[in-house]
Amino acid sequence: MLKKELNIYTFGDLLEHYPHRHIDKTKLSKIGEINLHTEFIQVAGKLVHTEIIGERRAKRLVAQLKDDTGVLELAWFQGINWVQKSLTPGMSYLVFGRTGFFNGRPQIVHPEIEPYVPAQAKGKAFLEPVYPATEKLKARGLNGRQLGKLTYQLLTQIRPEDLPENIPDAIRISLKLMPRYEAIRAIHFPADPAQYQQALHRLKFEELFMAQVRLNLVRIQRHRASKGVVFEKVGDYFNAFYNQYLPFELTGAQKRVLREIRTDTARGHQMNRLLQGDVGSGKTMVALLSMLLAADNSYQSCMMAPTEILAQQHYTGLSELLKEMPVEIALLTGSTKAAERKKILKGLREDTIHFVVGTHAVIEDTVQFKNLGLVIVDEQHRFGVAQRAKLWEKAAVPPHVLVMTATPIPRTLAMTAYGDLDYSVMDELPPGRQPVTTVHRSEMARANVMDFVKTEITKGRQAYFIYPLIEESEKLSYEDLMQGYEQVKSFFPEPAYRISMVHGRQPQEQKDTNMQRFVSGDTQIMVSTTVIEVGVNVPNATVMVIESAEKFGLSQLHQLRGRVGRGSEKSFCILLTGSRASKEARERIKIMCATNDGFRIAEKDLELRGPGDIEGTRQSGALNFKVASIVNDKELLEKARAAAEKLCEEDNELKMAKNLILKAYLQSQPQKNGWGKIS
Template sequence: MTGSNQNILSYPIEYLKGVGPQRADLLKKELNIFTFSDLLHHFPYRHIDRTKIFRIVDLNPSIEFAQVQGVLVNFEVIGEKSARRLIANLKDDSGTMELTWFQGISWVQKMLRQGQQYLVFGRMGFFMGKPQMVHPELEVVQAGTAQTKNYLEPVYPTTEKLKARGLGGRPMAKLVQALLPLLSEKDIPENLPDSILHRGQFVSRYAAYQQAHFPSSTEAYEKAVRRLKFEEFFIAQIRLAIVRAKRHRYSKGVVFDKVGDLFNTFYHKHLPFQLTGAQKRVLKEIRSDTLNGHQMNRLLQGDVGSGKTIVALLSMLLAIDNGFQACMMAPTEILAQQHFNSISSLLKDMPIGVHLLTGSTKNGERKYILQCLAEGSLSLIIGTHALIEEVVQFKNLGLAVIDEQHRFGVAQRASLWKKAAVPPHVLVMTATPIPRTLAMTAYGDLDYSIMDELPPGRQPITTVHRYDTYRVSVLEFIKDEIEKGRQAYIIFPLIEESVKLDYESLMQGYEHVKAFFPEPRYWISMVHGRQNPEVKETNMQRFVKGDTQIMVSTTVIEVGVNVPNASVMLIENAEKFGLSQLHQLRGRVGRGAEKSYCILLTSSKLSNEARERIKTMVSTNNGFEIAEKDLELRGPGDIEGTRQSGTLNLRLADLVKDKLILDAAKKWAEQIAEEDPELDAAENLRLKHYLGSLQGKTVWSKIS
């Protein structure tokens, strides 16, 4: 065995009694269980109450597992060969139930005695209205005693391959049962400060693990799980809070100490509309962040159409007024081109040159841009990943704006702010609303701003649900809108597993649309992923310029097409789309002053979840409400996929159901980080030691 001072939890799983090399290999491959610690953290997903004995008369289909005590009235083997089964009847003072075995018949038969009292336990079923158990567990009960298994029995997640090798839910419980007695309190030391244990009235960490697996009562289980959920949230929050507290105190940042001519001229003379209250609030936050000598690291969430681009532009003008360069990076050429077009148009009467740098920028122009950036004669550049290539050098980059930032990896973002001696201020923007619970968990190291108002003149989009039997009247409605001079999108789903089928239904759909909207009266653009980029771009541009009235497309238009004249979004097979995708698609209309509509067309057979999604879309335009509902329906999934930086490792806690625990964990973590960011106070030392022991296990790379 390895060195005596090694914590037993780090022992390889093959050392545990009952495992051995072959089972260990399976546990590693199937469940990522490599060590004793991994097994300790493999929690049961539920418990079966073995403390209760049911009377047969009280059994009903809502009871999944039951324990019953009674007398064996009779038993017999019936049927031949593969249809052979052993059937027994068990009777208590309230009724009779049937017990059935299809396997191990001769072995079970030897155990059975007519007239004997038994305690039976198993999964309940009903046959012809009569209670039945198949392959129950049996125990002889001595006459005159009531015998219960006095505990809650854990049921562990497992896989088909593990079950096939004798590691189903029960044997998994036996492994945990073998592990727990080997552990003492020193193997699971306390990691939270006493003040928090006292305030939260938490059980000890050691007791929490024991009771989470094999609880002595329902109440003990609930206390244990509450403690462990709090710990998961608190550890995540304290790490983020310390990063943030240190950044607020120690990070160096360039100072934008004046609001200069460019900002003022644009604000007073060229702003196309009055700023909303939300836009003004965010600009104040950015102004304050860039003034205090620390690096700004702000996440700007704004629903589709809330006016993030204007905020980004005013922030970039602030940087340029203070003698710095500014850049804006977008994940795709379409989006970068769109930002370039709209910002160039906004600045057309201003003395600022704007350039675009993408993979397809011609060599001569590329050379010129690189030279101007290095010399400092170019103050504002918009681009794609091309901006982070080694050859791109800035003279004095002061602000980096990153759009749809979840599409970039942490390393890609970091390479952008390594391009300045003092890291530039960073404004990351997303039009994908992030639920508040998710933002404070996955993005807790960022300051974040929310823009929840639409600019004046924008009308809310009317969303309706129609079954596909109403397709003709829906298409007639689109005709009416086109007669008014408007344009329409018709979107078909594209799902990876059935690309061929979906492609066929897109083509079929296109033919139907063409038949309903014949040329030359109507013109249609079609865009999908199989087209080469030039064809796709040409077809998109025809729609943007108004040469075609209808765009038939897959979801490639989800981000980055801005056609203020489009007033209808028809989504075919809307039940196949997720909530956030439906919301993003809806955001392609409603960009002009005219009334806009989103029509969700579905088949009449909808799953409950699909019905819930459609209902949510029809009832609200608020992206944040939609994001919360999406989180509730789908669960957080790969919650930090949006961050691409490590994982949250939530094994027990649930962001939706455990909001109150998360709020408390966040509040207490922020308080400690604010008062003692180095965790040097005596009562925080064990927390500091614990965080140190986690170093390298989870990547919590901060944004900058």
């Protein structure tokens, strides 16, 4: 039962099933002290009355406990006959439980209750652990208290050598960490709150430190074992573009990332770098310069995007930038015509095409490269690992990999979830970009919002109206969108205004046509679901109205906002909400209006939602912490990371005598999933 419900297979698993809180049994309160803010309480008094009330499912046992300040009602809905037999009216009892109120009177349902003898009670004062349990376990009589008794019995039988130290002494002593044996005992049964905090601190550090050591060892192993093509020089392609055709001065962040890529690709090991940059930070320019570096060394490059719209956009943008250069670039997607496709495949095989931009069409078996040296994956989370891996199988020596994402990742998360990768951060916007002004408006202000949009359109600008996608109901989403479309049309009647609409139910060809009409300026307004979240680039669009903004997550709101402010004109994002937004939704709206900084937004998103969804997508043991939190323990994570990096740099095979305890511990642990390369 413990195996199935709590994944407890061994004594070690039981010891690592930590209590989620402790009850302070050192304190005895009075019944009269109970108020609406009281959560748990321990009281002593005389049992004055017991009675069974109701029948069948409504049956319950009710008792009254009285002290010199008031009366507390006790109630049981299960095990009624057994409980009644064990209680004796007129006797004194010690009662503990979660308080509530029923008909205005204080009550504890299913309290912990035992006979109370003041002389004996003095020796019983302690912090009692409360363990997570499941309903199925509770039904079998294995509640949190029973788990505590099992753990207590186990702890009486184990010795320090049964729980050997796993952190090298020098690190443990320098950080004043409690020994492991003492910490395990104290996390369950601490003598006082201070000892519990010491134990918790030690075990949190241990979790974070072990994760960081594993990640560092994986990265070191990858650097040592993975062969890669060598980009020996910066040549004519790179230099000609940089000196003659670069449309703007690179930001400091772009220059830094290019230096990192240059170093990676010259070492003879496969580069595997995650490039995270906020919307509009200039990742595509870094990608282009990296491809030119590959071309200088006689290698081909492939850029893979998740949608045809984004692939087309990359192709158009790169073609425009390279129009004066002797570089061949091709676009390969599912809708590429047969004759053109044949020509592209021939060019890739014969190395007459330098760069190919495409969707998942580029990973098909018929696509063969003569000399693939660099693979760039845009918005990598939209591709499966197997899909991405197919690209590096197209070369005898694995090509260098640059994975790009416009979703800023909080530093704490990057250190844990992506610590096995080399990663670069671009946190500056290119010159000429103005920050987007974000405002919150209620449904009551719709007419004013529409007037503002009309003013922008009169200036020759364009606008988006975005409606939420309800994943559980495509039909509901479609109906909401159609109602919204009709509402927008009522404010912006044709032929004075021209409107495009894009949604998931449309055939791809119609979707592309409607999108293209907006991109070309043929329509002034785009009504859409979140299909335009990534990749649409319309510099002339200066207004985005997000309908029912309370239904969107923070990162999605930020991604959507990134579709405006892409030109030199001042841009606006208007968050329209209904009157019933939750507290969390209001918090999201508030942070969106306060900042354009995607990294700050990502940190807030992590605080609000926790890393759970990322654990799911990463399927990584890196985040399965029992006590540590990457949200609340940032400072401890920094210390763990610094200690792990120093140790791994000094002894990357853990051969030194002082590190053997750590090596033995890591080897004794079950193999974790997800420690390999992201790509």
